[in-house]
Amino acid sequence: MPNEDQIEYWNDSAGEQWVAEQATMDAMLVKVTEALMTRAAPKSGQRVLDIGCGTGETSVIVADAGATVIGVDISGPMLALAQKRLGARGETIRADASEYQDQSGFDLIISRFGVMFFDDPAAAFANIHSNLKSGGRIVFACWRAPQENDWVIRPMMAVKPFMPETPEQDPHAPGPFALADPERLGEILEMADFKEVSIEPVDIEMVLADSGGVDQSMHFLTKIGPTAKAMAEMDDATKAKMHEALREVLLPFESDGRVALKGAIWVVQANQ
Numbered sequence: 009m010p011n012e013d014q015i016e017y018w019n020d021s022a023g024e025q026w027v028a029e030q031a032t033m034d035a036m037l038v039k040v041t042e043a044l045m046t047r048a049a050p051k052s053g054q055r056v057l058d059i060g061c062g063t064g065e066t067s068v069i070v071a072d073a074g075a076t077v078i079g080v081d082i083s084g085p086m087l088a089l090a091q092k093r094l095g096a097r098g099e100t101i102r103a104d105a106s107e108y109q110d111q112s113g114f115d116l117i118i119s120r121f122g123v124m125f126f127d128d129p130a131a132a133f134a135n136i137h138s139n140l141k142s143g144g145r146i147v148f149a150c151w152r153a154p155q156e157n158d159w160v161i162r163p164m165m166a167v168k169p170f171m172p173e174t175p176e177q178d179p180h181a182p183g184p185f186a187l188a189d190p191e192r193l194g195e196i197l198e199m200a201d202f203k204e205v206s207i208e209p210v211d212i213e214m215v216l217a218d219s220g221g222v223d224q225s226m227h228f229l230t231k232i233g234p235t236a237k238a239m240a241e242m243d244d245a246t247k248a249k250m251h252e253a254l255r256e257v258l259l260p261f262e263s264d265g266r267v268a269l270k271g272a273i274w275v276v277q278a279n280q
């Protein structure tokens with residue numbers, strides 16, 4: 009089955025954490041949402057597909073704009089919350105976006121960080137392209153390289169000394185940074201027959217804490233995202249040392265209880 013590992017991952021503790029932290033995550037990603045939705049600009053009368061809709065933030069915004077929204081996702085727990093938030097205003101479907109087919113087609117396809125997890129991105133984007141109506145558009149946000157994302161690289165470097173040596177990872181493997189290389193991303197989209205591809209760098213502030221300082225930012229970093237994933241397998245004594253190292257690296261970024269680090273995304277737009 010394609011994307012089997014990701015299906016397992018997003019239906020297990022990762023999906024549950026995203027559900028538990030939905031309000032925190034949406035507050036943290038508010039600048040990403042703004043960058044994505046101002047460019048997507050969904051309108052009343054449009055049919056819109058939200059890929060990897062997760063707990064539903066962007067689907068709710070599309071529904072509020074008066075468009076018809078369908079959110080697809082592979083995660084049962086995240087979709088259940090998305091449907092609850094949408095109520096009768098929109099539909100969610102548990103499906104793999106690399107295979108999902110809709111007969112009526114969409115005017116607009118959007119995604120906030122839901123398109124980086126495909127085993128075969130070229131085939132997945134070709135399938136996504138086939139769901140666009142003539143004249144339709146795709147607009148999505150994905151992460152630039154970890155080195156450009158202080159909120160990832162600084163905590164990762166802090167905990168790295170406590171981690172066992174791991175073999176070099178494939179930078180294109182399914183995961184948050186799989187589409188970080190703009191040349192490869194452009195090639196994937198062109199192979200999938202998208203036209204007028206634009207890959208725009210947008211810098212954002214990742215607010216890891218709005219008022220609770222380092223404690224609040226630790227709550228996030230140890231539960232969701234790359235640092236949490238790296239720490240998950242460690243024993244308690246090592247985790248305690250990692251926590252200490254994380255605190256130290258975050259302290260210089262704290263000001264009046266707020267902790268914010270640089271984030272870097274691509275906002276990608278393309279036509280059918």
Ligand SMILES: C[S@@+](CC[C@H](N)C(=O)[O-])C[C@H]1O[C@@H](n2cnc3c(N)ncnc32)[C@H](O)[C@@H]1O
Nearest residue numbers: 018060061062081082083104105120121122125
């Ligand atoms: C980083 S989360 C983002 C969720 C949501 N868009 C948000 O911004 O809150 C990635 C989402 O993509 C979903 N996903 C991963 N692979 C998928 C696939 N092949 N088809 C559909 N959804 C997928 C995951 O289940 C998860 O909900």
